[in-house]
Amino acid sequence: SQGAPAAVIEVNPAMLYNHVTAGIEFDLVVLTSLRPGQFAGSPTSQQLANLTQNCLKNLKPHGVVLANNDDAHVASFCETLDCPVAAYGLDAGKQVRGKRLDRAGGQQQVLAIAGNLMMPLTLKIPGDHVARAALAALTASWVMDLSIPEAIAAIESLETIPGRMQRVVSAVDVPLFIDQAQTPDRLAVALHALRCHHFGPATVVMDIGNHLPVSWRQRLGEVLSRHSHQVILTASDICPEAAQSLAMDVLGGCNAPERVQVIPDRQAAIHWAVRHTQQGCILLAGCGVNNCVNRDGEEISDESVAKQAISQCNQIPSLPKLSIFPPSSASEFFSR
Incomplete structure (x- = not known):
């Protein structure tokens, strides 16, 4: 209603189970992980795959699945799909790959490879999960035929994500x-x-x-x-x-x-x-x-x-200036 050109929706298993996305058609679906939960009652990998498969029925005819190929469950699941898939990852990426170059001072540098183009990508937020999220954004640009250098520049301009590292x-x-x-x-x-x-x-x-x-x-x-x-x-x-x-x-x-x-x-x-x-x-x-x-x-x-x-910890308590010579007049700390 506000004329936004696009919307990004983060969907968790509970939302998939309750069909929260019913009626919404997707241009892109990013699969970050299908790893099963570690606790009683958590959905198994197969249950997650079934829920995701049901969600992909809402993928538009021109839609593409962006898959984190570093997740073995996602990689295996995508082999069964008959829709276009673009795989990214630090370890097992295909269409878009990232090679770790350096990590220091909370920043990390990755060599991003999209098709035949290679460019360094510097992130100001630590974490492999952040690097993979950046590669997912780069993959979206690659799929939609946007400028990769401009996409990298936009990603590098991100200083922080509130509440996320x-x-x-x-x-x-x-x-x-x-x-x-x-x-x-x-x-x-x-x-x-x-x-x-x-x-x-x-x-x-x-x-x-x-x-x-x-x-x-x-x-x-x-x-x-x-x-x-x-x-x-x-x-x-x-x-x-x-x-x-x-x-x-x-x-x-x-x-x-x-x-x-x-x-x-x-x-x-x-x-x-x-x-x-x-x-x-x-x-x-x-x-x-x-x-x-x-x-x-x-x-x-x-x-x-x-x-x-x-x-409060950085505040330095004020101390009187001491001199080897006696003061010429009374001060707030010393008197004659």
Whole structure:
């Protein structure tokens, strides 16, 4: 109704199961993963394939499937399709491929190969999943016969994605990132990205509110225990008593519970993490761009609290200027 030339819809398995996309015709469908869930009740790979197959019935006659060929389930599924498929990937791409060149300081450089064209692509956001998303965008440009150099320039202009490996630029000595990472798998991906960029030991401030199903809790503890140096568990949308109970479930998956702090107040937890992390990096996970309410009834975000905490830590206390000669007049610090 607003005259937008295009729309991008992110569809999850639950949406496919409930036929949320019924009646919507697609020009492009990007398949990022068909990996089955790790928990009881999660759809199997075959069930995901069936749901996706049903969704592809809405592909327009000229439509194309963009497939992440690095995912074995996606690659296998696409072999059964009778519609056009353009495969991309870092490891097993076909039409569009990426070759890792370098990773440093939170940035990564990939040699993008689209058809017969090769160009370096520099991304300001860490993570293989970010690189694959960039290749998916490049594949869309290649399929639609758009300028590849212009597409690369547009991708490189992206400074940050709010709530997705978002770096707080004011954190210099100890890099600080914000990521949605509400599930164990997504948290593992975020921590893997930080590890690949050699940021050092990670302090994770993880929110474990109402969004965390019982089946995820122990697995979340395993991921935190295996890939982080220090953990602070918070609860932005439940009372402290409930948070303590939920934290015990998460601790059931930790093999080093002594490295875990439970601070239900997320604002206080972020301040604690910033004050007590002298090396490595900090990851604020579980909330992303979502706001929560602090004890004073104010809406806060991870980004605003992190900036406030960093600003307070960076403040240098004012000291009197001392001189080897006695002052000629009384000062506020000394008198004759």
